[in-house]
Every structure is written in structure tokens, then in C-alpha cells.
Amino acid sequence: MPAETSLRSDAERNRARILTAARAVFRRDGLNASMASVAREAGVGLATLFRRFPAKEDLVAAVFSDRMDAYADAVATALADPDPWHGLTEFIETVCAMQAADYGFADVLTMTFPTAKGLEQRRDEAYHGVVRLIEGAKAAGSLRQDFTPEDLVLLHMANAGVVNATGDAAPGAWHRVVALMIQSFEAPARGPLPASPEPDAMYQAMLRASRQCLP
Amino acid sequence: MPAETSLRSDAERNRARILTAARAVFRRDGLNASMASVAREAGVGLATLFRRFPAKEDLVAAVFSDRMDAYADAVATALADPDPWHGLTEFIETVCAMQAADYGFADVLTMTFPTAKGLEQRRDEAYHGVVRLIEGAKAAGSLRQDFTPEDLVLLHMANAGVVNATGDAAPGAWHRVVALMIQSFEAPARGPLPASPEPDAMYQAMLRASRQCLP
DNA sequence: CCGGAACTGGATAGGCCTTTCCGGTTAGGT
DNA sequence: ACCTAACCGGAAAGGCCTATCCAGTTCCGG
Numbered sequence: 417m418p419a420e421t422s423l424r425s426d427a428e429r430n431r432a433r434i435l436t437a438a439r440a441v442f443r444r445d446g447l448n449a450s451m452a453s454v455a456r457e458a459g460v461g462l463a464t465l466f467r468r469f470p471a472k473e474d475l476v477a478a479v480f481s482d483r484m485d486a487y488a489d490a491v492a493t494a495l496a497d498p499d500p501w502h503g504l505t506e507f508i509e510t511v512c513a514m515q516a517a518d519y520g521f522a523d524v525l526t527m528t529f530p531t532a533k534g535l536e537q538r539r540d541e542a543y544h545g546v547v548r549l550i551e552g553a554k555a556a557g558s559l560r561q562d563f564t565p566e567d568l569v570l571l572h573m574a575n576a577g578v579v580n581a582t583g584d585a586a587p588g589a590w591h592r593v594v595a596l597m598i599q600s601f602e603a604p605a606r607g608p609l610p611a612s613p614e615p616d617a618m619y620q621a622m623l624r625a626s627r628q629c630l631p
Numbered sequence: 632m633p634a635e636t637s638l639r640s641d642a643e644r645n646r647a648r649i650l651t652a653a654r655a656v657f658r659r660d661g662l663n664a665s666m667a668s669v670a671r672e673a674g675v676g677l678a679t680l681f682r683r684f685p686a687k688e689d690l691v692a693a694v695f696s697d698r699m700d701a702y703a704d705a706v707a708t709a710l711a712d713p714d715p716w717h718g719l720t721e722f723i724e725t726v727c728a729m730q731a732a733d734y735g736f737a738d739v740l741t742m743t744f745p746t747a748k749g750l751e752q753r754r755d756e757a758y759h760g761v762v763r764l765i766e767g768a769k770a771a772g773s774l775r776q777d778f779t780p781e782d783l784v785l786l787h788m789a790n791a792g793v794v795n796a797t798g799d800a801a802p803g804a805w806h807r808v809v810a811l812m813i814q815s816f817e818a819p820a821r822g823p824l825p826a827s828p829e830p831d832a833m834y835q836a837m838l839r840a841s842r843q844c845l846p
Numbered sequence: 847c848c849g850g851a852a853c854t855g856g857a858t859a860g861g862c863c864t865t866t867c868c869g870g871t872t873a874g875g876t
Numbered sequence: 877a878c879c880t881a882a883c884c885g886g887a888a889a890g891g892c893c894t895a896t897c898c899a900g901t902t903c904c905g906g
Contacts, residue, residue, distance in 0.1 A: 424852060424903055450893060461855035466895060526796045570793055570808050577792015578785055581741045585836035586828035593785050595824050600815035609810050613801035621800035631861095631894075639873060639882060665863060676885035681865065846864075846891090 431468050434458045438479045442520030446580070447476060447629055449520075473630045477532030480524045484538040487511060487525075491545035501558030504549055505598050508568075512575045512594045516587075522576040526569070527626035528619065560605040564612040569622075571597055646683050649673045653694045657735030661795070662691060662844055664735075688845045692747030695739045699753040702726060702740075706760035716773030719764055720813050723783075727790045727809045731802075737794050740787040742841035743834065775820040779827040784837075786812055 423431065437458035441449045451472055455465045469475040490510045497503030515522035529535060546565055553559035574597070575590055582589045600606070613621075638646065652673035656664045666687055670680045684690040705725045712718030730737035744750060761780055768774035789812070790805055797804045815821070828836075 426903070427853060430854085451895085452893080455855095462894095463856080463896080463898095464854060467853075470895090472894070526792075566804075567807070567811075570797075570804055573793045573796040574789035574808055575792070577741075577790070577795070578788045580792070581788040581840050582785075582828070582833075582836040583839055585839055586832040588825060589781075589785055589828040589833075589836075591825040592782070592827060593789055595822075596782075596815040597811060599821040600811040602821060606814040606817060607810075610803060610806045612807060613797070613804040617801040618797075618804075621797040621804075624798055624800055625796050641873070642883065645884085666865085667863080670885095677864090678866085678868095678886075679884060682883080685865090687864070 427468070430458070430460050430464055434460060434465055434468060434475075435479060438475055439482075442476070442479055443518040446519035447523045451475070471630075473529060473531065476520075476524070476630065477529055477535045480521060481532075481535045481538060483514070483518065483521045483524070484535055484542065486514065488538055488542040488545070490514075491542045491549065494549050495545055495552075500549065500552035500556045501602075504553045504559065504601075507549065508571065508598060509591075509594060511572070512590060515572065515575050516579050516590050519580065522572075522579050523629065525572040526576050526622060527629060528622040529626050529630075530623070554603075558603055559601060560603045562605060562609055562612075563601060566612050566615060566618050567601075569618050570613075642683070645673070645675050645679055649675060649680055649683060649690075650694060653690055654697075657691070657694055658733040661734035662738045666690070686845075688744060688746065691735075691739070691845065692744055692750045695736060696747075696750045696753060698729070698733065698736045698739070699750055699757065701729065703753055703757040703760070705729075706757045706764065709764050710760055710767075715764070715767035715771045716817075719768045719774065719816075722764065723786065723813060724806075724809060726787070727805060730787065730790050731794050731805050734795065737787075737791040738840075738844065741784070741791050741837060742844060743837040744841050744845075745838070769818075773818055774816060775818045777820060777824055777827075778816060781827050781830060781833050782816075784833050785828075 434454065438454045441454050441457050445453070451465060452462060454475070455462050458465070465475075469478065490507050493510075494503035494507035497506065511525075515525060528539070543565065546568060550559065550563060550565060550568075554561055554563065571594075575594060578590045578593050649669065653669045656669050656672050660668070666680060667677060669690070670677050673680070680690075684693065705722050708725075709718035709722035712721065726740075730740060743754075758780065761783060765774065765778060765780060765783075769776055769778065786809075790809060793805045793808050
């Protein structure tokens with residue numbers, strides 16, 4: 417559904433150029449990339465950028481709706497795997513690889529943008545799939561019983577920390593951390609865990625992070 | 632050795648007030664706290680602050696030398712533990728708790744400041760202790776054999792990501808992540824790991840992070 | 847082909863940041 | 877008690893950021 421209210425042909429062309437430029441810039445520089453750098457990369461003026469996306473948050477939402485689609489696809493692929501544990505671990509590695517390949521997406525996975533309806537709807541859909549994925553892996557006896565969906569968000573936060581800190585200097589480091597985490601997820605559990613944070617607490621945390629990131 | 636070149640009494644008093652204020656502000660707001668907010672908290676003017684610490688990096692270095700002492704103390708305590716594995720896990724939890732209680736320190740542990748001789752010297756001393764700690768735990772058969780000192784830095788980076796992302800909204804979340812990581816460290820290893828990043832790569836990563844953080 | 851709405855780029859406003867500058871003030875040896 | 881060097885606070889310079897404004901340009905229906 418690309419046509420909300422049909423744009424003039426040149427405006428539509430510029431909108432597309434902005435989106436591809438923003439995708440590249442956010443991937444390379446993270447969400448802190450400036451609007452000016454996006455405009456420069458797109459070869460348009462600042463006014464054009466802000467007319468189409470009145471606030472930086474709108475641009476971020478538009479850019480990462482697509483990535484969230486890829487996230488949902490990864491969930492679907494995992495659910496289709498006959499071995500739930502293999503599906504889950506494959507899924508985790510895929511998503512963490514997406515974080516490593518896209519600094520912006522790494523951050524987006526640790527935040528929530530309530531005004532970005534499309535993005536958050538896709539995230540919710542993916543979330544329900546993740547819950548089923550977890551239940552399946554638990555039922556198969558491969559995933560520790562005290563695992564929660566919030567643990568996946570925590571993993572994304574941890575991986576974002578590793579990816580942001582290591583950058584291009586230690587490109588494979590995140591892979592090792594993720595492998596360690598996956599081994600700790602596998603049943604049987606080696607010991608008890610502190611209580612998982614409440615879903616609402618995680619939501620508040622993600623909300624706060626986004627407010628702090630987009631002024 | 633508090634007296635490099637003796638200051639006038641009022642200057643010495645202000646220096647102390649700046650340091651305690653900076654400790655509080657960096658703990659609460661992380662390394663991104665502004666110099667102005669430190670000056671305000673300390674009740675001194677900006678000129679006073681910058682005369683005593685010509686660049687923000689100097690202030691950061693001075694403030695976190697103390698914290699690095701606490702880090703070194705934690706290493707010493709761990710080395711004194713008769714059970715190397717217990718010492719190691721206790722150490723990890725102590726240091727990660729320090730990260731959770733001090734946003735600035737959480738970041739400092741993922742960076743390096745080559746011009747801050749004192750801080751880096753303490754870090755090196757602690758590092759040698761950590762190497763011994765790891766060797767001891769491996770020799771006792773409690774720690775997986777493919778564990779490396781770089782894994783501890785990666786853990787700090789991951790924990791910094793969790794702590795920064797969850798903030799006050801999910802205060803205990805980091806504890807769960809750390810518990811999971813520790814279980815994955817325990818021998819016997821559940822499976823092979825991707826190669827550990829080279830020490831030099833980690834150094835470069837930490838260097839880049841600090842340059843990116845202190846303009 | 848023409849009029850006007852939609853659109854454009856670049857200048858600009860206004861915010862926060864680090865760092866420097868300057869005129870007044872204070873400590874402390876003599 | 878006094879002189880001077882060290883010290884002080886606040887204002888200002890210069891940078892980067894998001895977001896807005898304006899005068900000129902381009903699309904497109906009639």
C-alpha cells in the first residue's frame with residue numbers, strides 16, 4: 417500500500433531516494449546519524465526530508481518497518497522448522513546477525529516507538545510467533561522451562577551492547593557471545609535463575625530508551 | 632599521592648567538590664552527562680572545572696581511577712577465595728553489579744583511555760589478576776577450557792547494553808542475563824564456540840568506543 | 847500552454863554541547 | 877597590611893543537532 421495520498425511524481429521519487437539513503441546511513445552509523453547526513457546521501461535538501469518525514473522518528477519508523485518484516489520472516493521460517501530447538505537457535509543467530517549488520521536495527525530491537533503503528537504492529541505479530549516458537553521448543557524438551565520471551569529481548573539488548581562496542585574492530589565477537597547464550601538456554605538448566613523481568617517493565621524500558629534516543 | 636603540585640586551599644577544596652559531584656553525575660547519567668551539569672552539581676563555575684580538568688576525558692579519568700581500584704579489589708578478593716570457580720562467579724557478579732549501579736562505569740569498562748595513565752595502569756594490574764583467576768578456575772576444572780580473558784570484556788559489553796537499555800525500568804534484569812552467562816561458562820562446555828576475538832582487536836574496539844564517546 | 851498548488855534547496859532559528867576568555871576576587875608569603 | 881599570582885564565575889565562541897521558513901521551481905489539470 418505505497419499510496420496513502422498520492423504524491424506528485426517527483427515527490428514520490430525523492431521519497432524513495434530518501435528511504436534507501438536512510439536505510440544505508442542508519443545501517444552504517446546507527447540511529448544517531450543526523451538528518452543532514454541522510455539528506456546529503458539522498459541528494460535532497462533538508463526541507464524535502466522534513467516535509468516527507470516531519471520528525472526523525474517518522475523516518476526511523478518508515479525505514480525499519482521493512483527490517484521488522486525480515487524479522488517476522490525469520491520467525492516464520494523458525495516456526496516451519498520440524499525441529500523446534502534447531503528453529504529457535506537458527507532464528508536467534510539470524511536476528512543477531514541482522515543486528516550486527518545494521519547498527520540502526522540493533523538499537524531498534526531494544527526500543528519501542530508507540531506512534532509508529534506499522535512498525536509496532538509487525539513487531540507484535542512477530543512477538544506472537546516468538547511465543548509459539550518458545551512454547552514449541554519447551555514442549556520438545558530442548559529449551560529450559562524457565563525461559564521467557566523477555567529473555568529474547570534481553571539477548572537483543574546484550575547483543576546490541578556487544579555490537580555497538582566492538583564495531584568493525586572485532587567483527588565476529590558477537591557470534592561468540594550469542595553461542596554462549598544459546599548454550600545457556602538449552603535444557604536441562606544448569607541452575608535456577610533470578611526472576612524474569614515483567615513484560616510491562618521491559619516495555620517501559622524500551623519506551624524510555626527510545627525517548628532518550630530520539631529527542 | 633594527592634599533591635602533584637600543591638594547590639591553593641580554595642582550589643583544592645573545589646577540586647574535591649568537583650570530583651564528588653562528577654562521581655554522582657556520571658553514575659546517574661552516564662558518560663554523556665555534560666560538563667555544565669557537573670559544574671552545577673558541584674556549585675562551581677565552568678572555568679573552575681576546566682582549569683582543573685582541561686578536557687572532559689581528564690575528569691572521566693580522575694573519577695574512574697577510584698572505581699578501577701574497586702575493580703582491582705574485587706579481583707584480589709576473588710583470587711583469595713579457596714574455590715576458584717566460586718571466586719570467579721562472585722567476581723563477575725560483583726563487577727556487573729558495579730556496572731548496574733554506575734552507568735558511567737558500565738561504559739568505562741567497555742572503553743580505554745590511553746592518555747589516562749593512572750586509570751589504565753590500574754586496569755592492567757587488574758587484568759593480570761583476572762588472567763590468573765581464569766587459569767585457576769580452568770585448572771580446578773570448573774571453567775570451560777576455551778574461555779579467554781576477552782570473554783570477560785565481552786560480558787562487560789553485553790551487560791552494559793542490558794543495563795543501559797533497561798535502566799530503572801527493569802532493575803534486576805541484568806542479574807538474569809549474568810546468571811545465564813555464568814552457566815554457559817561452567818565446565819564442561821556444552822559445545823564448541825566461534826574463535827575468541829584477538830586481544831588487539833578488543834583493544835581497538837575499546838579505543839574506538841572511547842573516541843566516539845569523548846569528542 | 848497557463849495558472850496555481852505542490853514541491854524544492856538553502857538559509858535560518860534555537861537548542862545543547864565542549865572549550866576559551868575576561869574582569870573581578872581571594873589566598874598567603876612578606 | 878599589602879601585593880601579586882592564582883583563582884573565581886559567568887559570558888561568549890564555535891560546533892553539531894533537529895526543525896522551520898522562504899523565495900524560487902516544477903508538475904499537472906483544465
